[in-house]
Amino acid sequence: xxxxxxxxxxxxxxxxxxxxxxxxxxxxxxxxxxxxxxxxxxxxxxxxxxxxxxxxxxxxxxxxxxxxxxxxxxxxxxxxxxxxxxxxxxxxxxxxxxxxxxxxxxxxxxxxxxxxxxxxxxxxxxxxxxxxxxxxxxxxxxxxxxxxxxxxxxxxxxxxxxxxxxxxxxxxxxxxxxxxxxxxxxxxxxxxxxxxxxxxxxxxxxxxxxxxxxxxxxxxxxxxxxxxxxxxxxxxxxxxxxxxxxxxxxxxxxxxxxxxxxxxxxxxxxxxxxxxxxxxxxxxxxxxxxxxxxxxxxx
Ligand code: NAP
Numbered sequence: 001x002x003x004x005x006x007x008x009x010x011x012x013x014x015x016x017x018x019x020x021x022x023x024x025x026x027x028x029x030x031x032x033x034x035x036x037x038x039x040x041x042x043x044x045x046x047x048x049x050x051x052x053x054x055x056x057x058x059x060x061x062x063x064x065x066x067x068x069x070x071x072x073x074x075x076x077x078x079x080x081x082x083x084x085x086x087x088x089x090x091x092x093x094x095x096x097x098x099x100x101x102x103x104x105x106x107x108x109x110x111x112x113x114x115x116x117x118x119x120x121x122x123x124x125x126x127x128x129x130x131x132x133x134x135x136x137x138x139x140x141x142x143x144x145x146x147x148x149x150x151x152x153x154x155x156x157x158x159x160x161x162x163x164x165x166x167x168x169x170x171x172x173x174x175x176x177x178x179x180x181x182x183x184x185x186x187x188x189x190x191x192x193x194x195x196x197x198x199x200x201x202x203x204x205x206x207x208x209x210x211x212x213x214x215x216x217x218x219x220x221x222x223x224x225x226x227x228x229x230x231x232x233x234x235x236x237x238x239x240x241x242x243x244x245x246x247x248x249x250x251x252x253x254x255x256x257x258x259x260x261x262x263x264x265x266x267x268x269x270x271x272x273x274x275x276x277x278x279x280x281x282x283x284x285x286x287x288x289x290x291x292x293x294x295x296x297x298x299x
Contacts, residue, residue, distance in 0.1 A: 002028035005059050005288050010034060010050060011076035011083050012064035015269050018277025019062065019284060020045055026285055031058065034076035034083050050083050052092040060098045060288055062280075065123070065269060067101030067108040090115045098291055100284055103244075122283055126164065131279045132268045133168035139267030140169060140217060140240055141176070147260060148215070148238050153177035156212050159198075161219035162189045165242055169217050170198050181209055183224075207232050216240070218248045225261075227253040240264055 007023055009016050011034040023030050024042040031048035032040070040047075048054045055061070063085075064075050074083040090111050093099075099112060102123040112119040122128045144152060157178040159170040166182065174180045174197060181199040183206060184190050193200035201209055206224065210216070210232040218225055221243040227250050233239075239254060239261035241247035247263040254261035268276035 002026040002285060002288055002292070005029065005292060006031070006057060007060045007062065007288070008033060008048065008054060008058040009062045010064075010085070011074040011079070012062075013075075013077045013269055014273035015277035015280055016062070016064070018274050019281040022278070022281030022285060028285075028288070034074070034079040034081070036079045036081070038078050050085075050089070052089060055089050055097075056092045056094055058094070058097060060100065060284075060291070061093075062284060063099065063101040063108070065102035065266060067099075067104045070105055070107050072107055072111070085111065087111065087114070090117065093117055098287075100287070102280075120287065122280060125283065128279055128283050129164040130168070132276065133165045135268040135272035135275055136165055136242060137168045137172040139271035140242060140264065141172065142271060143240055143262065143264055144215060144238060147240075147262065150214065150236070151177075152215070155179070155214040157181070157215040157217065158183065158206075158209055158213045159217045159219070160206075160224055160248070161243075162193055162200075163219060166217075166219040169219065169242070171196070173215075173217075174198065178215065181213075183209070183220075210237075213237055218243055220248045223248050223250065225249040225254075230254050230257055230259055230261075233257075233259055235259070242267070 006029045008031040020030055024045050030045040031054055033048050033050045068074050068085050072085045076083055098118045100120045100122055103121050153176055155178045157173045157180045159166050160183045162182050162184045170180050170182050182193045184193055184200050190200040207229050210229050214237055216239045218241045225248055230253050237259055239249055241249045241263045245265055249261050251261055
């Protein structure tokens with residue numbers, strides 16, 4: 001239980017509603033900022049403003065998937081009011097405050113360092129990233145079906161990257177009957193991909209593999225789908241770039257060549273906000289329980 005733990009949720013989307021429900025069930029005291037359009041009747045939950053009083057009276061802060069932009073602005077789909085985490089506000093945080101977000105941009109990292117605020121990037125954690133890969137892969141399939149005129153079954157897919165998202169994507173494609181080749185750069189990943197029934201290959205073979213690809217799913221956050229590679233793809237091929245912005249595709253060249261290519265960020269929050277919120281809520285509450293324990297040990 002989180003009785004006595006004060007959590008402030010600032011901004012976000014439908015995922016945060018699930019997190020707030022979960023925290024309320026665990027008896028946390030929740031202040032929510034930027035949820036003006038949500039009439040909430042959950043116990044222990046109240047609306048608050050983004051000010052020094054709110055920030056100073058909290059043990060933990062949860063920011064959205066991308067914590068802030070490069071100017072401190074926090075996204076909130078439930079409020080028209082701008083929310084900005086300024087230096088002045090961060091200064092008022094209590095010394096033991098723990099700030100959580102999906103991923104932090106340099107602005108937020110610097111702010112936390114400057115004010116000695118403990119920062120946890122939830123999407124960096126393997127448990128969160130692996131669970132998030134499930135709605136990501138489902139969303140990728142949805143977009144693929146909507147943007148192609150052939151079945152995934154019987155197609156040839158390339159999955160670039162064999163990390164937490166790539167491995168799930170490859171497994172899901174294979175289970176739908178797509179002949180799936182996976183680009184890896186480590187021998188142990190090559191061996192694992194082979195063992196799992198995929199066709200592994202190294203980056204230096206990408207252009208050759210591209211000649212036979214119907215579908216390409218990129219999970220590598222650097223430019224891998226270069227003009228050179230895109231030039232080799234068949235005209236009907238579809239590229240879905242799942243890597244974080246700006247992705248790893250030369251979109252300008254893909255357009256010039258008439259190859260359909262899309263960047264699809266934030267799929268868990270779009271296709272399965274309840275599941276994605278549950279993943280965040282359960283991990284967050286587990287970490288807050290650990291914080292409670294650490295606090296007791298040191299007292
Ligand atoms: P991850 O577990 O770190 O996997 C990344 C993979 O890319 C690893 O296999 C890594 O290889 C490989 N890689 C990295 N740089 C490479 C390079 N220059 N050349 C070849 N391979 C390279 O990351 P993840 O959790 O799967 O996430 C992948 C990306 O998807 C991230 O940008 C993440 O933000 C994004 N993402 C997007 C969504 C969405 O909704 N679109 C959802 C979740 C995640 P090594 O293992 O050899 O390093």
